Amino acid sequence: MKILIVIPCFNEQAAIAEVVRTIQRTTRQQGFDADVLVVNDCSTDKSIQIIRTLGCLYLDLPVNLGIGGAMHAGYKYAYRHGYDVAVQMDGDGQHPANELSKILTPLLQDKADVVIGSRFITGEGFQSSLTRRLGIKYFRWLNQFLIGQTIHDSTSGFRAFNRKTLAVVERYYPDEYPEPEAIVQFGLYGLRMMEVPVLMQERQGGVSSINSSRAVYYMAKVSLGILFIYLRLRGKGLKAV
Numbered sequence: 423m424k425i426l427i428v429i430p431c432f433n434e435q436a437a438i439a440e441v442v443r444t445i446q447r448t449t450r451q452q453g454f455d456a457d458v459l460v461v462n463d464c465s466t467d468k469s470i471q472i473i474r475t476l477g478c479l480y481l482d483l484p485v486n487l488g489i490g491g492a493m494h495a496g497y498k499y500a501y502r503h504g505y506d507v508a509v510q511m512d513g514d515g516q517h518p519a520n521e522l523s524k525i526l527t528p529l530l531q532d533k534a535d536v537v538i539g540s541r542f543i544t545g546e547g548f549q550s551s552l553t554r555r556l557g558i559k560y561f562r563w564l565n566q567f568l569i570g571q572t573i574h575d576s577t578s579g580f581r582a583f584n585r586k587t588l589a590v591v592e593r594y595y596p597d598e599y600p601e602p603e604a605i606v607q608f609g610l611y612g613l614r615m616m617e618v619p620v621l622m623q624e625r626q627g628g629v630s631s632i633n634s635s636r637a638v639y640y641m642a643k644v645s646l647g648i649l650f651i652y653l654r655l656r657g658k659g660l661k662a663v
Contacts, residue, residue, distance in 0.1 A: 569609030
């Protein structure tokens, strides 16, 4: 299978080189034939200069699109260039490359269409802040209410899609804070979602776009986004199964 690892990057000059080199080294060691695509989301630091030296594929976006727009560009690239699997990994070092096999194996064995790396199945590794954990529990309840599926770590950006899922996200993918919203999208399209336990670590550089002062805004905005996707897709006759 053709595998593409997509890394969104906005001002990650402190970590992006080590992230890409570690992924390249680890995929070779684990026996996965994978390409790496970095999507530079109009960084204002030296990220793009560093990316050009890494020997990986890259997209240099002319305007800042946010995480959702950057990943949408990456998924479009994956689908249009014939990749069978696309994996999202953050550019800040939170997603260890040695956990890749856990994410990829269920797709390669055709046991799932979407695989999400979860911090909360075993409770080990970096768990994020209390405020963020409370928000994640709220989204778990909301997803359960809307599509009848429990996803413990719906904000996790460590996830992988097969070709069937790429055909969905190539057409539309939520913008700005896409991970929780996409869960409802996948559920209504009847895609098989699976969570696997992974160990994550603290970011190795850069600054998160979500902090305590923005938590209420984030939850309100994402809740509206989730409801918008739910109503739009239900209006097309889609229903979670």
